[in-house]
Amino acid sequence: MRWRPGPIFIILALAAFLPLLDIVLPPKLQLCEAVRGVFLYAILALGLNVVTGYAGLLNLGIAAFMAVGAYAFGILTCEIYPFQLGFWPAIALTIPIGALAGFILGAPTLGLRGDYLAIVTLGFGEIVQDVLKNLDVVTKGTQGINPLPAPNFGGSQWTADDEYKWYYLFFALLVLTVIAVRNLERSRLGRAWFSIREDEIASRSMGIRVEKIKLIAFATAAAIAAFAGGLSASVLSSTGEPSNYDFQISILALCIVIVGGIGSIAGVLVGALVMVGLNSIVLVKATAWMAANGIGSQGNVLLSPNNWKFLIFGLALILAVRLKPNGLIPPRIERAKQ
C-alpha cells in the first residue's frame, strides 16, 4: 500500500517550515513567538483530548494539572529550593508527577459520570489554585517561583531572545506528544477508551475493566497537561501566579478540543491554531496594526480588537459547533493494519 501523508503529518510539516516565512515577513507580522503558544496549548489540549475525547469523561479542570506541572518544574529547578535539577530531568519528572496528580483526582471520582464528574473536576481546578496560593511556605504564594532555567544544549543557557531555538524545541516536544498520543490511541488501550465512551455497560460486559481504563485516561491526560505546564513555566522563566492556571485555561483547552474535533489529533492541532491563533495572533496583530495606522486611539476601548476577544471567541465557538458539529477535522475510524 502506498503511504499517503495524513492530516497530522501535513499540519506538522507546515509548522516545521513556518520560521522560513518569518524571514520574509516584516518584523511586526512575525509569527514564531505566537505560534509557540499554539504549540503549548496544542500539547495541553492533546492531554485533555485523551480524557474527554477518547474516554468521554468531561474534565473541566485540566488547567490544575498544568499548574501542578509548572510548580513541580519550579520547585525542582529554582535555586531557592535545594533540588536544583536541570531543565531536562525536571521536565521529565513533571510527567510522573502529573500522572500521580491525575491518579489522586481520578481514584475517588471513578463512579461519577457526565455532569457530576464535570463539577468535581471544576472544583478540583479551583482547589489546586487555592492551595498553591495559600501554601506560601512551599509555593511562594502569589509571587510565583522564578527564575527558572531554560534548556541548554552545549553550555550556554537559552534566553527569551533565542526565538527559533524555543520554537523548534516546542515543535519537537509537540511532535513527541502527538506520536505518544497516537500510539496510545491506536492500541488496545485506545480501543478500550473508545468503547467506554460509546457504551460503558457493553464494554464492561465484554470484560473491559472500566475503572482501570478510566484511571489510566485521567493519569495520561494529567501527565501531558503537567508536561505542558512545565514547558510554559520554563519559557516564561516563572510559574507565574496561581491564578494564571484558572478556569479560562481549562475552557480554552476544551474549546480547542471541541472546535477541532473531539477525539481527533489533527483536529486538536487545527483547533489550537484557530483558537489560540485568534487569541494571540490575529487579535494582537490587528490591534498593533490599527494602532500603528492611527485607528483606535488609546482612549477608545471599543476600537481595540483585543477588547472584543470574548465576543469573537463566543461567536467562533457557536459558528464552529453549528456548522461543524463534529469538529473541523472529525476523527476517522481507524483502518485496520493488515
Next chain:
Amino acid sequence: MSVLRADGVTVKFGGLVAVQDVHFTVNQGEIYAVIGPNGAGKTTLFNAVTGIYAPTEGHVEFNGKEIVEPLTGLVIFKFVCAFFAVGIFAVIGLNIETIWTAVIIDNYKFGQPFPWSVAATSWFSTIWSLPLVKNLVPLLVGGGIGAGAAAVSWSRGRSAPDHIARSGVARTFQNIRLFNELSLVQNVLVGMDYRMKTGFMSALFRLPRFYRERRESHESAKKLLEFVGLGDRAQQAAGSLPYGFRRRLEIARALAGKPTIILLDEPAAGMNPSEVVGLMALIRGVRDAGTTVVLIEHHMRLVMGVSDKILVLQYGKQIAEGIPEVIRVNPKIIEAYLGSEDHG
C-alpha cells in the same frame, strides 16, 4: 457436565419481583432457550447472571463455582497499600508547612550544598515529634478511609459484569449495544481485549510484542467476522450496518473472548424469515465450535428448531422446563404464551 447453574435466583426492584426463585442447569454443549411473554423477566434473569444486577436471593454457579473474585494476598496487599498511601497523604497534607520548613527551609542555606542526609533524618523526626493528633490520628483516619474505600470498591466489583465476562460468560443485548463509531474489526477486538497482554508501555513505545499481538488479534478478528458472515465489511463503521447484521456482529464480539458460554438476548428480533434461517445455522455453528449457548427468543420456529432444552418464564416465575417436544404440547404454556402466537 453443568456449565451454568442458577439456584433459586430472585431479583426484586423495590416491591416488584421481576424474577422469582428460578432454577436451571445448562450443560456443556447445549443450546438452552428461555422463553416467556413480554415482561416475564427473561432479560432480568440474564442481567442477574452476567452481573449487571446482583440477584436479591439465590446464586449463579459457573462450572460449579460462584463467579466472584477470590480474596487473594494481592488484594489484601492492595488494601494495605491504599491504607498507607491515603494515610501518609493525609499526614503530609495536614502538616505540609511544618514538614517543609523543618526539612527544606531550615536545612538549606542559599548557595551552599544541601545536606541530604540531614534532611532525610529530619524528615522522619519531624513527623515523629508532632503531637499524636497530627500524625497518628490522620494516618489512622486517612488510612482507614483509603483502605475502606478500596475494600468497598473491591467487594462491589468482585461479581461485576467485567469480572464475570472475564471468567468466560459472554453476552449480547436485546437492544443492540455496539460501539457504533468503531469499525467492525475494532468491535470484535474490544471483545478480545481481556485476552490481550500488551500494556501501556508497549503500546506507547511500540515494542515488538505490540506488533505481534496486533497482527494476531486482527487475524482472529477477521476470522470471526467471516464466521458470522461479515468478512467483507470488516472496515466499515458498526453504526452503518443494517439491523440484521448488527446482531451478527454482536455475536462475533461476544465470541471474541473465546467464552465457555454465550448468552444471546433475542438474537432474531427484527430479522426477516431468511435471516432467521441463517441465524439458526450460525447458532448451531457456535455450539458446534464448542461454546454453550443460552438464548432468549420469541421466535418460536427458531426456538423449537435449535434448542435442546427450554425454560418457560411467566410473571417472573418458572412454569416449565424441558425438551421442545414436551414444551410444545404443554397446555399451560400454550395458554400462557404460545396460544396467542402462530406457532405452525
